[in-house]
Amino acid sequence: MKKPIFALIDCNNFFVSCERLFRPELANRPVVVLSSNDGCAVSRSNEAKALGIPMGAPAFKYRQLFEANGVVSFSANFELYGDLSKRLVQILTAITPRIEVYSVDESFLDLSLLAIDDHEQWAKDLRARVLRDIGIPVSIGIGGSKTLAKIGADIGKKDPNSGGVCDLYHISLAERQTALNGIPVRNIWGVGRRLAPQLQAEGVANAADLAQLRSARARQLMGVHGEQMVLELNGTSCIPLERQHKPQKMISRGRTFGEDTNQAHVVEAALASFAAQSAFRLRQSQQLTRRASIFLNTDRHKASYRQWGSEVVFGAPTADTGQLISAVVGAFSKIYDKSAAYHRASVTLHDLVPDSVFQVDLLGQASPAQHGLKVARSRAVDALNKRFGKRTVRYAAEDLASAWEPRRKLKSPRYTTSWDELPKIKPL
């Protein structure tokens, strides 16, 4: 087995870059994309970062700063981002099948089997091609482990002299030391909010320090991940490329409500809607669930914070929307408290099994024939919605109320996925 050479292709400020594609006048201006309910900044242009707007900044706290500096805000438009992401993955897949689509804006490639003389030049060419064909700026990092490729991409993004790429593979040990010296420990893949201060207390301030940490100590402080991290920083790959996406272990859908509510029918409509979305996802992934749970909470920023959970176990695994809706609504009715100001609700499906193995439950309550009917019903609904648009056919329970729906005042059109929302071109 050949030693891997990883490239990480990482989109710069991805959501903002997607919005700018159709609003070119926003180049060089501070732009942010906000989370659900237009709550927090989840993507920021370089100009917005330079204004000191941190990741996750609550919009209401920064309103003054936004206004004073002409910051342009968008509600997140995941349909648009997903479509552009798919186009980028198409380009990358044509380069090599040894690709791992790690997230909506990051992919790893293993280049070790490709005939490339100059990896840095290769990365620069790819970067230019993506910019030309899709219009999204990317950073590319190259390294002998995924962790080093990540750090390379980070350097490519931040160092103005890098041309957007950084090769940490074809360099000397001393050069790598120097590069790792400039990476604060918090920016290493796998070091989060909690571990960073612990490491700093140990005198481990940057990636070069962590690369020197004794294996046993790394394990004590961070568990097996820590041991791996040290090896990866030294160029030994421990985290392999995951080509085919593994089947999901759970599926969850939830939302913070547009406004808090104590109305049972509003919460029921939300839960029904989440159950329907989860069930659809479940069928898409060709799985069945054996257990569904609901989770509700009040506003966690208030002193009266409360939370509730409840779950339903199914006699036989299912992916039927109707069955899931009645299960979650039934679970809610048992814990409903009319004095509570519900702020957020979610539905999670657990214990997923492939839909090819349908097992009769022990009590024989669900026969294969019944199961077959439900499958046919769901398939028919999915087919109609695919042909005529999402939610053309849906359960009445989803429509009992709409008061829970989040606010998205600043959403851009679905330029690339909806005929009604194509960009318009004005004749001169």
Next chain:
DNA sequence: TCTGGGGTCCTAGGACCC
């Protein structure tokens, strides 16, 4: 007034088994 959403993996501890 206004603070996101959807996941994964690891670990520790208890129950239970032989």
Next chain:
DNA sequence: TCTGGGGTCCTAGGACCC
């Protein structure tokens, strides 16, 4: 009198990722 130890499964909680 002596009072084991290893394995497995499950769950809850905590850490991380984008």
